[in-house]
Amino acid sequence: MLYLELFIQGFVQGSIYALIALGLTLVYGLLRILHVAHAALFTLGGYIGVIVTNATGSFTLAMVVAMLVVGFAGMLMYKLAYEPLLSKPPYVSLIASIALFIAAEEIFRIAFGPYGLSYQTPPLQGQIELFSDFYLKYAEILVMGLSVVLLSALAWLSMRTRTGVAWRATVTDPDMARAFGVKIQNVRYLNFFIGSSFAAAAGVLVALLNNLVEPTMGSVPSYKALAIIVLGGLGSIRGTLIAALLLGILESFGTIYIGHLLGRDAIAFAFLILVLMVRPQGLMGGKL
Amino acid sequence: MKRAKIISAVIMGGLLSIATGHASSIKIGFNVPLTGFAAADGTSALNGAELAVEQANAAGGINGDTIELIVYDDQASPKEAVPIAQKLIEKDEVVAAISGSYSGSTRAAAGIFQEAGVPYISAYAVHPDITRAGNYVFRTSFVGEVQGRAGAKLIGETLGAKRVVVITLKNDFGKSLAAGLKESASDYGITIVSEYEYGIKDRQFGPIVSKVKSDQPDAIYASGYFFTAGPLVSQLRAAGITVPIIGQEGYDSQKFIDIAGAAAEGTIITTSLNRDSESSETKDFIREFERKTGNKADMVAASAHTAVKVIVAAMRKVGATDKVALRNAIADTSVVAATGTISFNALGEVLKDVQVQIVKDGHWHEHSVISDSKLLAPPNQ
Numbered sequence: 001m002l003y004l005e006l007f008i009q010g011f012v013q014g015s016i017y018a019l020i021a022l023g024l025t026l027v028y029g030l031l032r033i034l035h036v037a038h039a040a041l042f043t044l045g046g047y048i049g050v051i052v053t054n055a056t057g058s059f060t061l062a063m064v065v066a067m068l069v070v071g072f073a074g075m076l077m078y079k080l081a082y083e084p085l086l087s088k089p090p091y092v093s094l095i096a097s098i099a100l101f102i103a104a105e106e107i108f109r110i111a112f113g114p115y116g117l118s119y120q121t122p123p124l125q126g127q128i129e130l131f132s133d134f135y136l137k138y139a140e141i142l143v144m145g146l147s148v149v150l151l152s153a154l155a156w157l158s159m160r161t162r163t164g165v166a167w168r169a170t171v172t173d174p175d176m177a178r179a180f181g182v183k184i185q186n187v188r189y190l191n192f193f194i195g196s197s198f199a200a201a202a203g204v205l206v207a208l209l210n211n212l213v214e215p216t217m218g219s220v221p222s223y224k225a226l227a228i229i230v231l232g233g234l235g236s237i238r239g240t241l242i243a244a245l246l247l248g249i250l251e252s253f254g255t256i257y258i259g260h261l262l263g264r265d266a267i268a269f270a271f272l273i274l275v276l277m278v279r280p281q282g283l284m285g286g287k288l
Numbered sequence: 289m290k291r292a293k294i295i296s297a298v299i300m301g302g303l304l305s306i307a308t309g310h311a312s313s314i315k316i317g318f319n320v321p322l323t324g325f326a327a328a329d330g331t332s333a334l335n336g337a338e339l340a341v342e343q344a345n346a347a348g349g350i351n352g353d354t355i356e357l358i359v360y361d362d363q364a365s366p367k368e369a370v371p372i373a374q375k376l377i378e379k380d381e382v383v384a385a386i387s388g389s390y391s392g393s394t395r396a397a398a399g400i401f402q403e404a405g406v407p408y409i410s411a412y413a414v415h416p417d418i419t420r421a422g423n424y425v426f427r428t429s430f431v432g433e434v435q436g437r438a439g440a441k442l443i444g445e446t447l448g449a450k451r452v453v454v455i456t457l458k459n460d461f462g463k464s465l466a467a468g469l470k471e472s473a474s475d476y477g478i479t480i481v482s483e484y485e486y487g488i489k490d491r492q493f494g495p496i497v498s499k500v501k502s503d504q505p506d507a508i509y510a511s512g513y514f515f516t517a518g519p520l521v522s523q524l525r526a527a528g529i530t531v532p533i534i535g536q537e538g539y540d541s542q543k544f545i546d547i548a549g550a551a552a553e554g555t556i557i558t559t560s561l562n563r564d565s566e567s568s569e570t571k572d573f574i575r576e577f578e579r580k581t582g583n584k585a586d587m588v589a590a591s592a593h594t595a596v597k598v599i600v601a602a603m604r605k606v607g608a609t610d611k612v613a614l615r616n617a618i619a620d621t622s623v624v625a626a627t628g629t630i631s632f633n634a635l636g637e638v639l640k641d642v643q644v645q646i647v648k649d650g651h652w653h654e655h656s657v658i659s660d661s662k663l664l665a666p667p668n669q
Contacts, residue, residue: 009494114327210491210519252495
C-alpha cells in the first residue's frame, strides 16, 4: 500500500514537472533556445495566483488571470530578450536567459518582500479518501486533473487545428513554412504564450500545495526542467511528458529508499546521466 | 566673482570636514543575507540589529559617540562573506562585527576577523566550528547539538514520547540538531524509528509523509526553517498524522504559522525567544520590534538584537578603541538581553536557558523552559 501511495505522490510531482517543462520544450523545439527564465514565469504565476485569490477570494479567477498575464509576460520576454538575439549563437540567448532569471528573483523580492506570500484562506484543502487511510487533497487532484486537461488541449490544438498545423510546420522547417504563408512571428508568440501560461498554472498549483510563494521558488525548476527536456529528448513533447512523470515517481521512491545517500536533485541527475549513457538522444529523441 | 565662489567652496568644504570629523561614530560591521534564499531571515536579523543600535544611540551611545552599523549583503554565501570581512576590517575599520547570517558565510568570515583581532559575534549561526576560529569569535545562540539535546529531553521527558521519527534538513543546521538529539536519545528512553533527509529547496514532502504515517511514531522531530517547516507540518497534518511535531529555532517566525495555518497549532519548538517572558528586556524588544517593522518579532531578530547589545555593553565598559580590551570585556559578558541572561564559556559559546514555545491560537506562546546546565553545556574547546 505504501508503494501505491509513493507512486501517486510521484505522479502529483511529475504532473507539476510536466506543466513546467512543457513550455521549455516548446521553446527549444521552435527556437533552439534553452529558456532558463521560464522558471521566473512559473514564480510570477504563483505570486499572481496568491495575490488575486487573497484580493478577490476566487481561486478560479486567480488561475485565469495568472495564465493570461504570464502568457503575455512570456510573449514580452520573447519580444524584448530573445528576438533581438536570434541571429546570435544559441549560448548568447542562454546567457540572456540566465540573467533574466536572476534579475527576476530579485525583482520578486523587492516587489513582494523577502518573506514570501501565503494564501490567507487556502482554497481546495478538502480531502477524499482514495483507499484505506490514504487521503488526497483536492489541490493534489486538481494538479493531476489540470495537467491532463491542459496537455490534452495542447495535443488537440496541435493535431486538429490549422494553427497547430502551422505550428508543427514551423518546428519542422521554418523556411518552408514561411514559403507556404505561415506567419512565423505569430507562431512564436503563440508558442511563448502557451508555454508560459502552463508554467503559470503550475506556479499557482505549487503555491497552493506549499501555501507559500517565495522569490526563489523557481530555482529548482530552472535546472530540473532542463534535465527533464534533455531526458525526454530535446524538443520532443511526448518525451518531456514521459520524462517528467518518470522523474516524479523516481524521486518519490528515491527520497525514501536512497534519500540518505542521494538528495532529491541528485537522484534526478544521476538518472539523467544513466539514461544518457544508454540513449544519448534522450528517451524519445531522434537519432543524433 | 569666480574667486569668491572658490573661497566659499573652500570654506564650505572645511566646515563640512569639521562637521563630519566632530561627530565621530563607532563602527560595528554586520554581514547579513539581504538577497538570495536566506533574505527573509537576513531582513529580520538586520531589523533586530538596527533596533538595538537605535536604542543604544538614544541612550547616549558609547560615552557620547554614536554607533554606526556597517551593513553588507553576504547572500549567506562563504565566497561573498570573505571579501566582506576584509572590507569591514580594512576599509571600514570596524571595531567589532556581527554575523546576521547562516553558518557557511559565518564560518568563512570568522577566521578573517580572528586573524585581524576584531571581535566577531555569530548571532544565530549554529555550526560548532565557528567559535573554534579563535578567542575573538563568540556566539550568542546555541550550537545545533545543544539544541538537539534539549529536544531529546523535551520529547522523552516532558512529552513522554519514546518512538521518534527524525526528519532532517540536509545542511549543517539540520545535521547538527539530529546529532545532538541522537546523542541524548537513549538517556531519555527514546528510540529513533527511522530518519529521513530533505534538501533546503524541497517544499513537497509527499513521499516522506506517506512513509512516516506507516512508521506510526509517538512524536516527530523535524528540523528546518519556517519556509520548509511550514509546508512540511501542513502536509504531515493533512495526511492525518496527529502526534506531536517538535521543531527548533528555524521555525521561530510568525511566517511559519501563516504558511501552515491551522496545521501549525500545537507545534512545539526549542528556541531562544520567549514571547510570554516576564523579563522587561524581552517585553521591550518584542514591543519595539513590532512598532519599528510592523512584523511580529522572531528568533533571528532577537538574536541579532542580543549580539549588538553584548558588544555595546562591552564598549560601555572599556571604550571602543582598544580591541584587546574589548575582546576581554565581551568574554566577561553578563548581560540581560532579549534572549535571556547572556554569558560565555571559555570557547565563546553562550550559556543560557533553552526556551520551549508552542503554537496556540495562531501565535507562539511559552510551553516550558529547559535550564539543565549539564545537558545544555556547549563545547568547551
